[in-house]
Amino acid sequence: MTETAAPGTTHEPRVVVVTGANRGIGRSIAERFVAAGEKVATIYRSGDLPAGVLGAVADMRDSAAVDAAFAEIEAELGPVQVLVANAGITKDTLLMRMSDEDFAEVLDVNLTGTFRCVRRVTKGMVRARYGRIVLISSVVGLYGSPGQVNYAASKSALVGMARSVTRELGSRGITCNVVAPGYIDTAMTAALPEATQDKYKAAIPAGRFAQPEEVAAAVEFVASESASYISGAVIPVDGGLGMGH
Template sequence: MTTPRTVLITGGNRGIGFAIAEEFVAQGHRVAVTARSGEGPEGSLTVRADVTDSAAVDAAFSEVESTLGPVEVLIANAGITRDTLLMRMSDDDFDSVIDTNLGGAFRVVKRASKGMLKARFGRIVLISSVVGLYGSAGQVNYAASKSGLVGIARSITRELGARGITANVVAPGFIETDMTAELPEATQSEYKKSIPAGRFATPGEVARVVTWIAGDDAGYISGAVIPVDGGLGMGH
């Protein structure tokens, strides 16, 4: 049985973040999600926060701490895309994706680390993407932000590893979400051909890897990149 923890998931109102929150709730944890709009799953506390704003992040943490207690498990999942080819990508297309996906992870990790250092316990999980290390045409900004999370996790591991804090990266491949469902059938089957497993993952398959790496059994794993991609990014 895993120890009940106070868990905060950024961007927990839809897709993978929502599924991760659901799984933590199902396992009996105290769960909060940040969202700019919408709500987390039933049984979770939703707090409003924009991860590009340090003051908003601080306020969200304070609300979670006063309601559920100090954050012991942080899942940095909030992210955006602004896909376009390099030649067409504006500075703003690049900067906004980096500021949300990479800067956002930095801000929430920094704020969470205060309580984790005091408790001498913490689990930090950064949600990356197969694209972070595999690369993708039209996603220079997104891939850069997602590979940057590996550098964050490994630096935190070296900095805070002796204080009972782990930091790991989970790198999903193609997942069955609203976004992939909107792709034309032909495009979907083309993608599936490149995936050794021959299918997309369910959000739950990602969520259960996240809850495991954040759990009691994974205390000696840190600085790892765990792919949940059906073999798509092998060797990366």
């Protein structure tokens, strides 16, 4: 009789969905799961994808489209066992200039879009009595940032979501955690004036920006079997900037 390996071991690749894997942190996370031998897919809007990642196109603001994208992925790879909710947008402007639309659209993508994904995958996870959910927040959600009232609100709300999911579904073998990156060394930060970069780095105890791979490593850990007793936690990857707030 052949013994079946537990989900998440090296013997049985899991189905992992990383939303927004076409660029930035999401891309690095997807690449890391591919390298680990997992079956990786993404829901995204446009752009090229890393090698080995199955893509399904959908807008996070459209519940029917999100559900259809997950159905497409499941038909190809099987039930989703790991969700990394990473897709997000910014519409930065000072509070007094921020329109209702600026506020609502950021929350619809970053917060409600995440809810749509979590709601969809947990149905299968409950049946399987196994699941790993990782919500990508930001140090801004806990630390605050001028000009980002909408973004900070959307990212801080993910903490309450993760802890509520943990209380609802923790007994079903499902964990839900938050990873909160700080400033990341990307094309966007590289384009900042050197004086601005130096100012940001001076506020970070580590004295540097993170590499996207460092965020991906934290995500991989909390989605692993080694982290099966960690749920409802916020894991900062910010070089000490937010000090866990």
